[in-house]
Amino acid sequence: MFDFLEGYDLLGAFWVTVQLTFWSALGSLVWGTLLAAMRVGPVPLMRAFGTAYVTVVRNIPLTVIIVFTSLGLFQTLGISLGADRFTTINFRLAVLGLTAYTSAFVCEALRSGINTVPLGQVEAARAIGLSFPQILRIIVLPQAFRSVVGPLTNVLIALTKNTTVAAAIGVAEAALLMREMIENEAQLILVSAVFAFGFICLTLPTGLLLGRLAKKVAVKR
Amino acid sequence: MRRVPASDEKAPPAKAKPPARTEAESATVLYDVPGPRARRRNLLWTVLFLAALAAVAWWVIAGLDAKNQLEAAKWEPFVTDGRVWETYLLPALKNTVIAAGLAMVLALPLGALLGIARLSDHRAVRAVAGTVVEFFRAIPVLILMLFANAAYAEFTDISPETRPLYAVVTGLVLYNASVLAEVVRAGILALPAGQTDAAKAIGMRKGQTMAYVLLPQSVTAMLPALVSQLVVIVKDTALGGAMLGFAELLASVRPMSANYGANTIACFTVVAVLFVLLNLALTTFASRLERRLRRGKRSTGAVVGAEAVDDLATPGPGERPPP
Numbered sequence: 001m002f003d004f005l006e007g008y009d010l011l012g013a014f015w016v017t018v019q020l021t022f023w024s025a026l027g028s029l030v031w032g033t034l035l036a037a038m039r040v041g042p043v044p045l046m047r048a049f050g051t052a053y054v055t056v057v058r059n060i061p062l063t064v065i066i067v068f069t070s071l072g073l074f075q076t077l078g079i080s081l082g083a084d085r086f087t088t089i090n091f092r093l094a095v096l097g098l099t100a101y102t103s104a105f106v107c108e109a110l111r112s113g114i115n116t117v118p119l120g121q122v123e124a125a126r127a128i129g130l131s132f133p134q135i136l137r138i139i140v141l142p143q144a145f146r147s148v149v150g151p152l153t154n155v156l157i158a159l160t161k162n163t164t165v166a167a168a169i170g171v172a173e174a175a176l177l178m179r180e181m182i183e184n185e186a187q188l189i190l191v192s193a194v195f196a197f198g199f200i201c202l203t204l205p206t207g208l209l210l211g212r213l214a215k216k217v218a219v220k221r
Numbered sequence: 222m223r224r225v226p227a228s229d230e231k232a233p234p235a236k237a238k239p240p241a242r243t244e245a246e247s248a249t250v251l252y253d254v255p256g257p258r259a260r261r262r263n264l265l266w267t268v269l270f271l272a273a274l275a276a277v278a279w280w281v282i283a284g285l286d287a288k289n290q291l292e293a294a295k296w297e298p299f300v301t302d303g304r305v306w307e308t309y310l311l312p313a314l315k316n317t318v319i320a321a322g323l324a325m326v327l328a329l330p331l332g333a334l335l336g337i338a339r340l341s342d343h344r345a346v347r348a349v350a351g352t353v354v355e356f357f358r359a360i361p362v363l364i365l366m367l368f369a370n371a372a373y374a375e376f377t378d379i380s381p382e383t384r385p386l387y388a389v390v391t392g393l394v395l396y397n398a399s400v401l402a403e404v405v406r407a408g409i410l411a412l413p414a415g416q417t418d419a420a421k422a423i424g425m426r427k428g429q430t431m432a433y434v435l436l437p438q439s440v441t442a443m444l445p446a447l448v449s450q451l452v453v454i455v456k457d458t459a460l461g462g463a464m465l466g467f468a469e470l471l472a473s474v475r476p477m478s479a480n481y482g483a484n485t486i487a488c489f490t491v492v493a494v495l496f497v498l499l500n501l502a503l504t505t506f507a508s509r510l511e512r513r514l515r516r517g518k519r520s521t522g523a524v525v526g527a528e529a530v531d532d533l534a535t536p537g538p539g540e541r542p543p544p
Contacts, residue, residue: 042252042259043266049274059452059500060493061459064471068489071474076485077284108528114251122251132252140251157535161361168463175363179464182371192368196360203359207535 004185005194013177014198020094020163020173021202025156027099032106033141039107040114042132050107057104062165065101069093070169087172094166098159105155113148114140118221149214156210157203174198285486295484299491305477313473314495320386320469321455324393328454329447331394332401337431339406350402357399358535362457363464366392370465385468389461393454400453403533404446404525408439411523442523445511449527452500452507459496470495 039050057065070093073079081092117140125139164175178195185191255263285291298305338350357365370388373379379387412435420430461467474488481488507527514524 040251042255043263043270045267045270049270055501056497059456059497059504061456061471061496063456063459063463064489064493064496067463067471067474068493072485072489076290076483077288079284112528126253135251154535164361164363165460165463167363168460175361175367175464178364179367182367188368188371188375192364192371195364196356199361199364200356200359203535204355 002190002194004181004187004190008177008181010177010194010198013172013174014202016091016171016173017160017163017202020091020098020166020171021156021160023095024098024102024159024163027095028102028106028155028159031099032103033110035103035107036110036114037136039111040136054104054107057101058108060101062097062101062162063168066094066097066165067168069097086170090166090169090171094163094169094171098162098166102155102159102162105158106152109148109151109155110141110144112151113144116147116219116221117143143219146217146219149210149217153207153210153214157206160202160206161199290484290486295482296487298481298484299487305481309473309477309480310470310491310495313468313470314499316386316467317455317458317469317499320389320393320458320461320467321451323390324397324454324458325447325451327390328394328397328401331398333405333436335398335402336405336409337436339402340409342427354399354402357395358403360396362392362396363460365395366460366465368392369395385461385465388465389458389467392460393457396457397450397454400450400533401447404443404450404529405439407529407533408443408446408523408525409435411442411525412438413523438523441514443525444514445507445527446525446529446533448503448507448510452503455500455503456496 035050035053038046039054041047070090073096074089074093080089081096083089083092121139121143122135125135130138163173166173167176167179170176174195178191181191182188253259282291289295335350335354338346339354341347341350366388369391370384373384373387373391374381416434416438417430420434425433458467458469459471462469462472466472470492474485474492478485478488504527511524511526
């Protein structure tokens with residue numbers, strides 16, 4: 001029944017999906033945190049930049065960003081991110097695009113987490129003379145991160161599903177393989193079911209595990 | 222009607238958040254009002270950041286210039302030549318709006334049905350609706366679109382020209398109906414329990430309670446979330462352009478840049494700006510609606526906020542813990 005799978009590297013394609021998710025998640029966590037810090041910081045110009053970045057990026061379709069990294073950055077401007085093989089270039093471009101897009105959502109999740117930290121915490125920190133970077137690093141962010149594990153999980157799951165967009169620039173991940181298999185194999189329903197199952201295996205356990213973690217680490221108030 | 226007791230009522234995500242501080246408030250909380258030294262330090266940071274931004278801008282502009290992407294001829298057509306708009310951009314924008322509108326109109330009733338089914342008294346109905354909702358929320362929209370496209374090609378005789386539209390709308394409807402089901406459910410659960418009690422007290426049946434009491438009120442509560450879901454739908458139509466050959470905004474970049482002297486960067490900029498403007502209009506509308514609903518005295522004050530959509534869009538345990 002499943003002999004149509006022969007000759008296709010199904011696990012390899014999903015492995016690329018996982019890799020895309022991992023590197024983009026890492027990148028957008030870092031860049032998203034920086035953006036959030038800018039948005040709550042005391043420097044007006046940085047605040048404006050953070051706000052503008054989030055507003056613009058959140059309203060552009062991810063597909064436009066990803067296709068732009070290939071057509072615009074690579075083919076027009078010749079930016080190859082230090083890679084020389086096409087597969088590596090496209091992979092890195094996709095990670096860049098996914099990171100740029102997802103970090104806007106990470107920033108917003110973090111900012112809502114920062115808003116849950118009680119006033120007294122920061123007032124106390126200011127009273128003992130901590131500077132803004134110190135307050136953020138020692139007092140606010142640790143508490144904010146604990147309270148946003150749930151929202152960040154949602155962002156991570158959305159990111160996992162969004163990696164399929166990388167198929168638009170030819171990264172050999174699950175959606176691209178699915179399109180190829182649909183074209184070549186007769187069992188449309190079965191092929192689709194296999195890929196649907198693959199994504200359920202990726203997203204549902206993430207949601208359940210991290211959802212449990214979110215409950216565990218959330219600051220009880 | 223399955224109602225949770227008032228004491229541990231699961232408020233929708235937006236409501237459960239602690240009273241949100243306004244932007245100005247949270248800004249003044251994290252740092253003191255700047256004195257002379259802090260003002261000097263902020264100025265230093267501003268200058269440094271400005272320098273960094275300028276360096277990036279210079280690098281981008283130099284890069285663009287080196288590839289001749291800044292020539293006036295590449296940007297001019299969007300201002301001087303009405304044909305760019307008539308031939309490429311406006312028809313493409315129309316397709317984007319049609320696909321998004323159709324998807325919303327079709328997903329809404331389906332989503333309402335699924336959402337109400339998830340609140341049913343019958344376990345079997347709840348289980349079926351729950352499975353459907355969790356299934357479609359767990360799968361990327363692109364997978365659904367690819368499947369719909371192939372299925373229409375194989376099982377129906379829809380012409381190849383209109384098939385992409387059908388596939389895009391089908392994929393969007395399947396995914397968004399299950400997201401909207403969660404929005405509807407959150408909207409109904411957000412209503413005060415007294416509404417159901419009062420309806421019961423005057424002898425309404427379950428169906429009547431839903432149709433005359435809960436649903437009408439939850440629709441107003443859900444409006445902001447519905448509008449901001451439209452933003453998600455508009456953005457996802459671009460998938461059809463990239464992967465299925467649906468003639469929407471993103472797909473107009475290739476023919477346009479081919480016709481106007483390889484002005485890829487200019488085309489992408491214009492398309493991105495159009496998307497941002499369209500979506501900004503929607504988000505502004507959503508947040509204005511939300512503010513008005515929260516202020517309103519005639520409603521129950523239950524609102525499913527626009528930002529709740531992000532939380533409801535991903536699969537997970539059915540009863541979401543309040544953040």
